[in-house]
Amino acid sequence: MSLVAEIPVEPTEKDLASQILRLKSSGAEAVLMYVNPTTAVITLKTAANVGFKPQWVSSNTLSDYPLMHKISGGSGRGSSRATSGRSRIPRIR
Numbered sequence: 001m002s003l004v005a006e007i008p009v010e011p012t013e014k015d016l017a018s019q020i021l022r023l024k025s026s027g028a029e030a031v032l033m034y035v036n037p038t039t040a041v042i043t044l045k046t047a048a049n050v051g052f053k054p055q056w057v058s059s060n061t062l063s064d065y066p067l068m069h070k071i072s073g074g075s076g077r078g079s080s081r082a083t084s085g086r087s088r089i090p091r092i093r
Helices: 017-026 037-049 065-072
Strands: 030-033 055-058
Touching: 017 037, 030 037, 037 065
Parallel strands: 030 055
Antiparallel strands: none
């Protein structure tokens, strides 16, 4: 696996369409997100709207499964999260 794009976003950005389209056109098969929950939800919903369906991987900043499922409306299904320690976090299906 190799890095195909690195696209920074500002925590206050509300429209991520151009960033998601750049990721999609890069051919990314997996996307690593190290963002806050609000930005993650915007990212996931925008990706769904443009038909971009990579494997999403996130840091433990998004590891609160019930919260993320609720605020994303289930958009994070199939994502994986990296955690530190011996955490038992279910994979979103």
